Amino acid sequence: MADNFDFDALAKSWQQQPADEAAPSTTDLAEASQRLREQKLLMYGEWLGAVIMAITAVWLLFNLPGWLGGVSALFLALGALSTAYISWQIHRPILAYDNWSSNGLLQFRRRACQLNVQHYRYTQLSCLALLLFTLVLWILHLWQLDDTPLTMLLFYSLIVSPACVFGIYRLQKKVHQKAIELAHLDALAADFD
16 A cells, blocks of 8 residues: 555545535545555465465475474464465455445545554564574574574575564554554544544
């Protein structure tokens, strides 16, 4: 969903509407339709990612024996299941929405904003899981439970972990932006009612 939403224009547009006008403009409907298409593509992309993770987990289980293969497969399998479940929980309510009156569009935007915040939080948890996986790799290496390749340790320690920390930070900024957007939408909903 776009972060650059013009609340002033929306408020002015609604304040200028006659009180008996219940139908949204074609611009509002086109924008909502575009948002639904984007949401559907995002959901399908996440499902594809979950399938790839599941296939990789099975491949690792059979082709990388020992603790490293088992732990890697476990993390990927859990990631695949959680990605598919969370994607379904986040995107389904938005895609199933069918009230396209002016009030319905506002409620749609509010719900989409709330679900986006949840999606960002779940993504932050996924980044934390990758940080935990890096820690588990180091434990396997230091306790010599398995022959963890040094390139794998360096990749997760020097590339993946910093990227995850940066991702958590950026997602927190997006959560803050969405909280501001949600406050504006709540104020518009109060004016609308």
